[in-house]
């Protein structure tokens with residue numbers, strides 16, 4: 555079974571569960587906004603109304619996820635009156651999964667009929683103008699993971715062999731994010747996200763390298779998802795929560811609990827931004 559067929563089976567299972575409660579023709583997933591919630595940002599999904607909650611372990615072809623800070627479930631319903639499909643937790647390359655598996659949920663959401671996608675993550679700040687707690691719109695990215703989910707036979711059902719990346723992140727959505735942030739008095743930055751394989755945090759020398767090549771933030775996720783989203787022509791917005799300054803920038807050592815703690819601290823800002831933003835999308 556190829557990835558496309560696996561995605562179809564996953565999507566059909568999810569549709570069956572999510573629409574099962576509705577006797578009419580109401581379709582809970584088509585035209586929804588997909589939201590992937592990163593480390594420490596997952597509790598936005600707790601605010602979804604009329605929620606159908608599906609554990610990843612129950613979805614055909616989805617792997618298990620065990621990372622601290624990741625719940626591992628899909629929450630389908632309405633947020634602020636807008637149809638959403640929230641991924642509470644994601645799959646990471648460093649967990650040992652193939653990139654095609656890591657990025658599979660985005661393709662499943664495409665089959666479920668999402669009209670746009672918001673991807674979020676916790677990231678280390680490389681730009682010295684950033685601080686712990688800074689929210690950054692992903693303006694562009696550098697794939698430094700040494701792999702790509704689009705390798706192998708092209709899946710024509712999703713998109714073309716050589717997808718453009720000039721507009722990988724949607725300009726209209728970026729603009730909307732800044733307008734919404736201004737309305738809420740939230741200070742939003744923008745920058746280039748560079749993805750490393752992990753699971754270790756980068757060395758100070760690697761962060762120096764990232765800085766020299768033009769990265770503003772570093773992380774271990776998101777890029778596989780952005781690649782398949784662009785391939786499948788899904789208008790996408792990326793938001794990084796800078797949970798720490800990256801290795802060597804301040805000299806402080808890094809640990810996951812502090813990363814989570816900072817993500818939790820900016821949670822309210824982050825949630826109000828997303829909740830208002832989706833009403834304008």
Ligand code: HPA
Nearest residue numbers: 676677678772773774800
């Ligand atoms: N590096 C990589 N990933 C991260 C970091 C970091 O400093 N902080 C949060 N995720």
